[in-house]
Amino acid sequence: MPDVQGLPDERGVALDEVGIEGLRYPMLIADGQGVKRETVATVDMSVSVGAEVKGAHLSRFVEVLHAWRDQLDQASALSLAEDVRNRLGSSSARVQMSFAYFVERQAPVTGARSFSEYQCTLSVGASDKGTSFLLKVRVPVTSVCPCSKAISDRGAHNQRGYVTIEVEPEPGAQIWFDELIDVAEASGSSPVYALLKRPDERHVTMAGYDNPVFVEDMARHVAVVLRSDVRVTRFRVRVINEESIHNHAAYAQLGWTATTDHRDV
Structure with missing residues (x-):
C-alpha cells in the first residue's frame, strides 16, 4: 500500500514535535519495592520531524508503548523513549505519562493496611x-x-x-x-x-x-x-x-x- 507519510516534503520546514496526545492506556508501574502496580496512564508521545520528511507514522507510537506497557520503571522508561526515536527514525523523541500511583500504607497505631493514591507524571526524552x-x-x-x-x-x-x-x-x-x-x-x-x-x-x-x-x-x-x-x-x-x-x-x-x-x- 502507498506510504504517503514516507514521501519527501519540499517546503523545507522542520517540525519540533509531531505525535499523539491524550491516549489512555493500561500500564504496570514498578513501585519503590519493585512490585508492579496496575494503573491507567494518559500518554503523550512525539518525535521531531526533519524538513525533508512529510510526516510521522503515528501507529508506531502505540506499538512501542504496548511493547513496554508491563515493565515501566526508570530504566525502561528511558529505553522506551529511545525505542520511539529509533522506530520512527527521528533525531529526538519525547514521552510523557500521567497516572495514579498507588502505595500501600499502614495506619500509624493499628497497622491497618490500605492503598494511598498519588498523582504522578513521568517525562522522558531521547536525542542524539x-x-x-x-x-x-x-x-x-x-x-x-x-x-x-x-x-x-x-x-x-x-x-x-x-x-x-x-x-x-x-x-x-x-x-x-x-x-x-x-x-x-x-x-x-x-x-x-x-x-x-x-x-x-x-x-x-x-x-x-x-x-x-x-x-x-x-x-x-x-x-x-x-x-x-x-x-x-x-x-x-x-x-x-x-x-x-x-x-x-x-x-x-x-x-x-x-x-x-x-x-x-
Whole structure:
C-alpha cells in the first residue's frame, strides 16, 4: 500500500514535535519495592520531524508503548523513549505519562493496611545528545495553622494541602516516586491515609496539632531536603492549602538548579 507519510516534503520546514496526545492506556508501574502496580496512564508521545520528511507514522507510537506497557520503571522508561526515536527514525523523541500511583500504607497505631493514591507524571526524552528524565508527584497532606493554634483557646484550624514536586535527577542517578512522596508527606503536619481506625485517627489528629506548619514551612522543608541530595540536578516545589476558614487558597513555591559546588559536595 502507498506510504504517503514516507514521501519527501519540499517546503523545507522542520517540525519540533509531531505525535499523539491524550491516549489512555493500561500500564504496570514498578513501585519503590519493585512490585508492579496496575494503573491507567494518559500518554503523550512525539518525535521531531526533519524538513525533508512529510510526516510521522503515528501507529508506531502505540506499538512501542504496548511493547513496554508491563515493565515501566526508570530504566525502561528511558529505553522506551529511545525505542520511539529509533522506530520512527527521528533525531529526538519525547514521552510523557500521567497516572495514579498507588502505595500501600499502614495506619500509624493499628497497622491497618490500605492503598494511598498519588498523582504522578513521568517525562522522558531521547536525542542524539542523550536522554532526559523528569519526575513529578502531587501529594495530599494535612496542615494545621500555627497562627490559629497560637491565638486560640481551644483547637486550631486545619486543611487539606497538596505538595507538588518536580525533579530532574543527575544523569544515571536513581530516584523514584516513593522517595519524593516521603519528602512531601514529611513536610506537612500529618500524612493523609485511606484507612484509619479510631486509635489511628486520634493519633493523627494529635500529631498534626503538635506539628503546625504554614505553606512556607512545607515548601522550605522540601527545598532543604532536595538541595542536600546530590542526585538532584534541579527541582520545583509548589505547596497549596485549600483553606478551611478563608474563601481563598494559600500557596508557596520555588525552583532550584544545582550549582557546580553542589555537585562536588
